[in-house]
Amino acid sequence: MHQLKQLLEIQNSELAKLLKFSLYGLEATLNKARTEFPLDPGTEICDQILQEISSLLQPPPQAIPEEAMVAIISPPEELKLIHLQKAFAADAELKVYLGNFSLQSQTDADLWHEIHRKLLRVPENIATAWRQRALDLAQEIGAIADNVHLDQLPFSRDEIIYPGLQGTLKVTGLCLSEKALLTSGINPVDEYGNLYCLAGFVQLLLRFIEIDPDLHHALKSVFSFDIMPLQSQPEQRTQYMSTLGDRWHRTQQAESNSDELLSLRAWIDIDEAIHSLVFIPPVERYSWWGNLQQESRRILKKIAQTAINLGYDVRIRQLSGLYADICAFSKDDLQLNCGGVPGEVLTCLRVYARINQEETPGRVIFRSLR
Known part of the structure; x- marks a missing residue:
């Protein structure tokens, strides 16, 4: 070469x-x-x-004359995707789900990623329409969709999250990759595949923390009084990631002990850690993120049903709806004044559980009535 x-x-x-x-x-x-x-x-x-x-x-690097140094420190050229930036920022419907956001990107590639990451938090029908609109606006400047060059995020299945661009703009897209999970060194084998799916969740969330600066956590055992940003609070980010890893290992150990109730409690804890990785406002339930997190909860419900089938008295409840109707089943809840409907639960961080008459309260984020 x-x-x-x-x-x-x-x-x-x-x-x-x-x-x-x-x-x-x-x-x-x-x-x-x-x-x-x-x-x-x-x-x-x-x-x-x-x-x-x-x-x-790639063209070989060239020495820069001193008289050209002024151009280097001058303001960057206008974005080629400026029309996309303006249209996205002006969409009032998006602000219903994303809050009063502002786009921070200084390059076309960063803008493409930032917009598509935000679309993962809105209802799927709105996200689908906006992805097509983004491609239409990109095509106006000579760029087309690229579903080949994709950054891979480890998970238990393959899925294109959003395309990249080729042509006048070259931007990588983003995808879920089972191959990336297998090469990460984590490949647990269990009878029903639940641990394998969980390994995908853990690896995926750790990678998303690296690429999405909007992520927060609301994990009570790390910080119980507020929803904490991960980018501007590196100590919180480290503690959350460490706790997520600890709960993953505890779940593995519980599964290997063949103790259904110990396993169920471990799954409740890891499910809480997964659902405690949040945005402000929390994502819409039928968004990409909402659907992803519900996959974890469906596994938890299967674990609970297994315990019920073995004769244990188990009840698991995902808390939703009017906060006034469920507050008796929750504790140490967090309140926001944005997103969703005033007076309703925005997201269930931890399920309510009753195991052999022992009750464990759930935890939610809810929208204030004001």
Whole structure:
């Protein structure tokens, strides 16, 4: 590869031009083949080759004259996706679900990611319409959807979360990847696959904490009095991540002991940690995030049903609806004055549980009546 790069850097060389055109053709061919054969066993090596080709085709760095230094510290050029930025920021319906947000991105790539991360928190029908609108606005400047070059987040299944862009703008998309989970070193084997799914949740949440600066936590054992931002409070972020990891290991240990009630209590704790990773306002129930977290709760309900089938007196209740109707079943709840409907539960952080007559209160975030 070093010799190829040397040849490409030779000025006024016909051989260099021929090599460059050949590399462009190879890149286009591999990209097309990568799209047509996404499950081919050679995809990983193919991606590495594409990265090397892209690196070869990058123009060589040039020395910057002193008189050009002024341009470097001048304000950045206007975003190519400026119309997308303005339209998204002006949408009053989005503010119902996202609060009074402002877009912070300074580059087109960051803007694409920031907007699509926010769409994961709104109802799916609104998110779907906005994803198409974003692609339409990108197409106006010569960019099209790219479902091949995706950043992979570990999880127990494969799913494209949102596409990237190719053409006049090159931006990676985002996807869930079972392969990324398997290569992370965590691959528990259990009879019903519950631990495997849970491993996916833990790994996915840890990665999302790294990429989404809007995330907060409301985990009582870490901080019980408020909803804490993770980006501006690194100590809180570290403590939350550590507690999530601890509860994951406790759940593994409980499952290996074949004690159904010990296992159930561990699952209640890890489910609380998962649901305590929140945004302000909390996500809409039928959003991508809402649907994801409900997957954890469905597993918890299966664990509870297993205990019931074995003859234990177990009741699990997800708290929702009017706060006045469920407050007797909860404790140390948190209050917000944004999102949802005044007087209603915004999200259930911890389920109410009664196990063999022993009651454990749930915990919620609710919207104040004011």
